[in-house]
Amino acid sequence: MIKKCLYPVAGYGTRFLPATKSMAKEMLPIVDKPLIQYAVKEAMDAGLIQQAFVTGRTKRSIEDHFDISYELESEIKGSAKETQLQEIRDIRDNCVFTYTRQPEMKGLGHAILTGEPMIGDEPFGVILADDLCITEGDPVMAQMVGLYKQFRCSIVAIEEVPKEETRKYGVIAGTQLQEDLFKVSDMVEKPAPEDAPSNLAIIGRYILTPDIFDYIRNTPPGTNGEVQITDALLAQARNGCVMAYKFKGKRFDCGSLHGFVEATNYCYEKFHDPSE
Ligand code: UTP
Secondary structure (H helix, E strand, O other): OEEEEEEEEEOHHHHHHHOOOOOOOHHOEOOEEEEEHHHHHHHOOOOEEEEEEEEEEOHHHHHHOOOOOOOHHHOOOOOOOHHHHHHHHHHHHEEEEEEEEEEOOOHHHHHHOOOOOHHHHOEEEOOOOOOEEOOOOOOOOHHHHHHHHOOOEEEEEEEEEEEHHHOOOOOOOOOOOOEEEEEEEEEEOOOHHHHOOEEEEEEEEEEEEOOHHHHHHHOOHHHHHOHHHHHHHHHHHHHOOEEEEEOOOEEEOOOOHHHHHHHHHHHHHHHHOOOO
């Protein structure tokens, strides 16, 4: 089924300057784990074991994170600290990793197109690691893979946002098929509240069918010269089918300072063992 997951991680992360001047935003930790590790674990738990990264300058630490660190491994071998490396070892043992660079930041759509040689002609997941999703049951990507088996078309994850925040998101309109599922008829990137077709905002989880690459190729750059994935998805929705899925779980916008601090506090309370 779906085996590959794409991570566009080439962005500058300017909202976290100066921290992100020479380090990857995706390596910022929520408690003790970098954002990108939460993302890859989510994909792996959904059966997506081929991890494809679209990286940029200053992002080399992501590659190192998923590689073996022999010195460190031998240093802590046999000590209690070994358990802290358990999850990353599981990921390393069960996944394969590929990397390519997006030399110029020309938008999320362009970043996804840059990943085409790593994906090929098959459906794939996309995770934006700065949207951290915490769930009680299945992770969000696993929920979406279940839906893909049913509908076999592109799926975007959505959540209801306050109307005054629509400017931060791609916003959809569509026909409601189930309580948590819409067939997309319209999509607008970062609309003003008065222009937004709804308050259903796209978050950083997608399943895309490979024809999306042709739609992106035919998408002209929009504002700031960026190629928006929203525009390509709208074309795909008009010619075929795109579903929007209200996922079960909690999302934190860790690309913003507020969301990052909120996620840190939430995860510390929820997952941290006070005896440690
Ligand atoms: P954002 O605009 O939220 O991330 O892009 P950013 O540019 O890194 O952050 P700020 O706004 O400057 O603080 C959403 C996602 O798309 C990726 C980013 O890495 C992020 O994961 N992206 C965006 C690319 O990989 N390439 C691009 O050209 C644009």
